[in-house]
Each structure stands twice: as C-alpha cells, then as structure tokens.
Amino acid sequence: MGAGMVDIPKIACLGIPGGPDVRAQDSPGTARSGACIYCREPAGGHHKATCVCWTHPVRVGIYVEGEMVAVYTHHLPASWDAEAVRFKLEESSWCAGNLWDVEHVAAALRERGVEGDCLCGAVDLIAQMGGST
Numbered sequence: 001m002g003a004g005m006v007d008i009p010k011i012a013c014l015g016i017p018g019g020p021d022v023r024a025q026d027s028p029g030t031a032r033s034g035a036c037i038y039c040r041e042p043a044g045g046h047h048k049a050t051c052v053c054w055t056h057p058v059r060v061g062i063y064v065e066g067e068m069v070a071v072y073t074h075h076l077p078a079s080w081d082a083e084a085v086r087f088k089l090e091e092s093s094w095c096a097g098n099l100w101d102v103e104h105v106a107a108a109l110r111e112r113g114v115e116g117d118c119l120c121g122a123v124d125l126i127a128q129m130g131g132s133t
C-alpha cells in the first residue's frame with residue numbers, strides 16, 4: 001500500500017458534493033440495477049469503503065522535458081495506492097489529452113509549444129504524494 005495515500009480524507013463521490021450515497025441517477029448501470037455498479041451497494045445506501053466512488057483529490061505535476069510546467073488536481077479513488085495512481089496516469093487507457101480541458105494546464109502547455117490531441121508521449125504526469133515521507 002502507498003503510505004502517502006491513505007491519510008488523505010475521502011471527500012467526494014464521483015464529484016458529487018457531499019455524496020457518498022448511491023444514487024440511481026449516477027450512472028445508467030445504477031439506474032438499471034438499482035445498485036452501485038462497482039460495489040453493488042443498493043441505491044440509497046452508502047458506497048462501501050473500498051468503492052472507487054469514494055474519491056479524493058490527488059495533486060499531479062505535469063512535466064515537459066523534465067520540467068514541471070503545471071500542477072492540477074485529479075479526483076481519483078481514495079482506495080488506490082501510489083502504484084494504482086501511477087498506473088492510471090502512465091499506463092491505463094486514460095489519455096493525457098484530457099488535460100486540454102483543464103484551462104490553466106492547457107495554457108501552460110501551449111506556452112511551452114506542446115500540441116496534439118493525445119499528450120501521452122508529450123508530458124510526464126507525476127502524482128505529488130503530499131504528506132508522504
């Protein structure tokens with residue numbers, strides 16, 4: 001387990017303010033089955049503690065050619081350890097091109113002359129494991 005990750009408080013469920021509750025409208029799968037599609041908790045209940053719907057903010061540094069050009073906050077499952085975060089950012093199907101939607105990051109990248117829809121080869125993303133030693 002990543003020691004740095006576990007102390008960060010769980011603050012949100014899929015970006016829904018105040019919401020650790022399973023809500024039918026949260027996803028088509030939940031609406032269909034009446035339960036969280038990840039932890040199977042019924043609508044109206046609370047997601048299990050290990051459910052990916054419990055997220056917390058992880059600060060991620062964006063590096064271009066070894067130099068950090070921006071930091072942004074990515075909401076990721078609170079149960080993930082450092083390795084899971086690294087996998088998501090570096091090896092999963094998540095595309096770094098999503099960063100173009102983060103205004104201050106996009107501005108910093110344009111300033112550096114970075115272009116292209118997919119940024120996966122152009123930037124390095126390193127989670128700033130705040131508080132860990």
Ligand SMILES: [Zn+2]
Binds near residue numbers: 052053
């Ligand atoms: Zn759940």
Ligand SMILES: [Zn+2]
Binds near residue numbers: 094095096117119120
């Ligand atoms: Zn990509």
